[in-house]
Amino acid sequence: MGRVTVRGKVLRIKDGSATERVDTFVVEEPLEIRLDGEPLSVTMRTPGDDFDLAAGFLVSEGVVSRAEEITAIRYCAGATEDGSNTYNVLDVSLAPGVPRPDTSLERNFYTTSSCGLCGKASLDAVRTQARWQVAEDGARIGADTLTALPDRLREAQRVFDRTGGLHAAGLFTAEGELLALREDVGRHNAVDKLVGWALRSGRLPLEGTVLMLSGRASFELVQKAWMAGVPMMAAVSAPSSLAVDLAEEAGITLAGFLRGTSMNVYAGRHRILLKKALSAPSAATGGVRSSGQ
Template identity: 75%
Template sequence: MGRVTVREKVLRIRGGTVGSRVDTLVVEEPLEIRLNGRALTVTMRTPGHDFDLAAGFLVSEGVITSAADIAAIRYCAGATEDGSNTYNVLDVSLSPGVAVPDMTLERNFYTTSSCGLCGKASLEAVATTASWSVAEDPVRFGVATLAEMPDRLRDAQRVFDRTGGLHAAGLFTPEGEMLAVREDVGRHNAVDKLVGWAVREDRLPLREHALMVSGRASFELAQKALMAGLPVLAAVSAPSSLAVDLAADSGLTLVGFLRGTSMNVYAGRHRITLEKASTTPMAAPG
């Protein structure tokens, strides 16, 4: 398997002090995903949990909804001079009867680590029809539970501790239990890896769970949550206007700027249980 981190010598300047040291960097490498032997997409990712990444990507694209839709996932031989495997190319074989998407239209299947939707031909093409509706999901998350989620996610980021350069996505229950976490240099890859883990464990749809992400809540992350049947998306940073619009239209609960007991609820506030603080009651989010 590929390396997750590398060590590099750097020149370190701190005020008037100059020196050298060895720094740990997160690895970013391309992963080509093939579908039934045909090239589908190339994404820049951190090696690790690649099968989850491929499966989650296919969920996000509306190709699969369960583990039964996948016949096999395997690495393909890399194009190295010595014939060794680079572990940067994998092929997903769909089960008989699962429709293969048209891979010639609508999308340039190259994505970077910062944007999983840059190749979409138009905003309308992004509006993939979800297999499950989250609007009627009855789950509730208390403010105290939400407040603990960022620290629990951060504590589980093993590679981030060494590099400081990774996004994370975690899956939480209403009781605050973190069921799984995935890291990647790309925030959309981290979510795909998490959703891929869930689909391969036959857990979709992820009703009555929350997705917690370490960065901002973009439109693409809101869409990925909906495609996995997740009713709650929480982020430590800001949402985009399109993410808020999508959440409001679909019934997704969207929480941003989640930092301790401070947070903004942009949509789906009916799922947030407001608890009284020790001295003064907490006001409903504006």
Template identity: 70%
Template sequence: MGRVTVREKILRIREGAVSDRVDTLVVEEPLEVRVNGRPLTVTMRTPGNDFDLAVGFLAGEGVVHRSDEVVGIRYCAGSTTEGSNTYNIVDVALAPGVVVPEASVERNFYTSSSCGLCGKASLDAVRTASRWTVTEDPVALTPATLSELPEKMRAAQRVFERTGGLHAAGLFTAEGDLVAVREDVGRHNAVDKLVGWALQHGRLPLRETALMVSGRASFELAQKALMAGIPVLAAVSAPSSLAVELAAESGLTLVGFLRGSSMNVYTRQERILA
């Protein structure tokens, strides 16, 4: 398994004082995802929970929906001069009958850790692929419960405490209990790791839950929440206009600028019991 952090010598300057220090940095490395031996995508990610990441990515693309649709996951040998395993290639074996993405769908697209996957170009693509609907989900949360989510998620971020350089995605119950948290240098990767974990444990769709993410709420993150059947998406920063549009049309409750007791509820406000 690859390293999550590395130590580097730096020159630190603070208010005119100069000193030599050692800083802890989060690792960013490429991960190639293969399906049944065929390359599908490459994403820049923080090593760790790679199997969850691969499965969560496939769930977000509408390729898999249940745990029994994935029959095996393994690391493939990398291309180092020593012939050792780099742990940067994952192959997912799908069950017979599961439709493998065709060449036109594969696109050999490149996913960066910052921008996420831009392969889904329209709202219609999400409507077609999504198996779950959240419109009738009866979940309800209080503002007090929501206000506690960022700090609970931060407290569970082990790597962030050492580096200050990781995003996170946390899955919570309607009562505010933390179910699981995943970290990554990319927001969308953290969500994929979380969804992949849930799928492999037979927990999709994630009814009556809330997804808390660091950073902003993009269209891609709203899409991933819907693909996992999550009815509430909350973010510490701003949502994009397309994320709000998608949330409104699909019945997703979208909360932005969640900081302390302050927040903006953009869609399906009736789920937030003030």
């Protein structure tokens, strides 16, 4: 297995004085994902939980939704002179009868934000691929429980403590219990690793759970939540406009700017339990402000 961190020298400058020191860096390496021997995708990731990453990527792409649809995941020999394993190439074998993914432009759009198709096309693409409907009468979460999740996520980030350079995605129960956490240099990979863990554990769809993100909530991350059946999603930073549109389309509760005892709720506010009556929306943010009420 590849290394997650490496050590190296840095020049530290403080108050006009310079000193040399040894620091810890998070590793970033390419991972090629193959499907039955055929190249499918290459992503830059932090080594670790690679099988979960590949499985979660296939869930996000609408290729699989159950653990039994994957028969094997294995590392392939890397491109080294001696043929040794670099742990940077994975091959996933699908079960007989599982359709192979197509390569249409519309399908590829919603795995990257750079293809340039319009928002409606991307929303339609995800709608046709989603395997589960998010239950309207599912779990509820207290506002004070939700605003406590960023600290609980941060406390569980082991590699971040050493490097300060990783995104994290955590899966919590509606009571605030941490079920699983994954870290990666790419926030999309962190979510895929988490979804892959859930697939391989037979936990999909992820009903009654909350997906907590250490960064912002993009369209792609809401898409991944929908494909995994996650009803509630929260982030310490802002969502994009298309992320809000998709959350509303999917019926997902989406909260952002979780700071201290406050947050903005952008979609699915009916799942958040308040101790006091709902106040008027904030004119500055356009969201519903909660103060841990």
